[in-house]
Amino acid sequence: MTKSIGIFDSGLGGLTVLKELSTRFPNESFCYLGDIARLPYGNKSPETIRRYGMQILKFLKEQNVKALIIACNSASTVFLGENEFEGIPLLNVIEPGSAAALKVSQDKKIAVLGTSATVRSHAYLETLKRLDASAEVYEQACPLLVPLVEEGWVHDPVTQLVAERYLHEIKKEEIKTVILGCTHYPVLKPDLRKVLGDDVHLVESGEVLAQQLENLYQQKVLERDTGTRQIRICITDLTDHFERLARVLMHPEPIGPLEKVVL
């Protein structure tokens, strides 16, 4: 029986990760869980995020998965250093994202954009410093970027003004490697580049997770699938808005109807 790859995010932002992975691994099946009923995770305490995260990992395990990916940065901070969940390989976005940022950075000056929870945890700061003690890390919480993406105000003067405010110090310090520490942020790449310049490296979770997964195949930790693929998108709340948003985020990959689950 085909085993799928489980992906968990607080909402639909993680579909930017699912899209990247489903394109890179066209024979693999995926089961996505977006905890829309309880999003955003970015302003919750670590205890609450962990409690919800455990429920979701258990749910995904029951869906017959061979690997589990925490696409949500806020959730990744509370599962840091845990490489398996009940015997199943568990990936988070913090460690591969940090390694990827250090690899592309010339001067080892790295900025991290994230939600309040992600920045408050200092998970990226500590991981970057552990991997390279000489790294100079600048963390910036950007709580308004998620609601701006969800409002659809992309390429917008308001978003531009908000981005300028959040990125002021990063621009002043001429930091050229920026980790997009939230699954919503890739949608704002043009707005961020407009402030930071075209020569900035924007490190995205989808790309680094694809590389991480590729490593697991090559190390034979995971077996590649060859059967007919299936992509399931489960969410804990459902309105028309989410159906539409999911189709936009996954385009041109076709998706079936979203499945509502109660956790």
Place this chain on the structure above:
Amino acid sequence: MTKSIGIFDSGLGGLTVLKELSTRFPNESFCYLGDIARLPYGNKSPETIRRYGMQILKFLKEQNVKALIIACNSASTVFLGENEFEGIPLLNVIEPGSAAALKVSQDKKIAVLGTSATVRSHAYLETLKRLDASAEVYEQACPLLVPLVEEGWVHDPVTQLVAERYLHEIKKEEIKTVILGCTHYPVLKPDLRKVLGDDVHLVESGEVLAQQLENLYQQKVLERDTGTRQIRICITDLTDHFERLARVLMHPEPIGPLEKVVL
């Protein structure tokens, strides 16, 4: 034994209501529940909001209350027309807010600002039309105002720009009665007045609920308390940020430590 008045909101915004009521009724005790772990309610489906609302009303009932107030507009929309919960008087903000707006409006042109859930429900529109068929109602969803308040960007050029965008039509139509259909919005009154002019009537939930409660005392549905008052603030998630925000919103009323509850 003293019975308290239960107030429920999705987060801390409802403290604007608690503050108003505790000032107006200085001998009454209050038990507030802010469902911070699962906020915001404004973009959830009616089914999910109702499921969470029922859990919270049950919790408050167990705290020995004599009345229940749904301060959250998004939650009020799914409990509309329900005047009691298991034998305890139940108030929502939609009906008294609509009546208050009609009372102050000369031309019966009324605008409603709210979250996506509140506007999508058309609860204010339908209630206003039921109370006065001649009312001309304009509804505007303002999803970014809550995160702006929570970021603390009050009297801010970004908030000004966002308010101008959301209020464009209301200003053009010269609507002079505006219902603040979300407990966070009273904090933004100066920003809203700057766009709409000083002669606009801003209808607030705290004031209309105080009037509603006064009616219940006068009709002898509720008994006034005379003992030592107690104000409890319970929340479903706790970080330092919320402690500080609660003190700011309740100032100068002193508050004890917030109580964390798991629902």
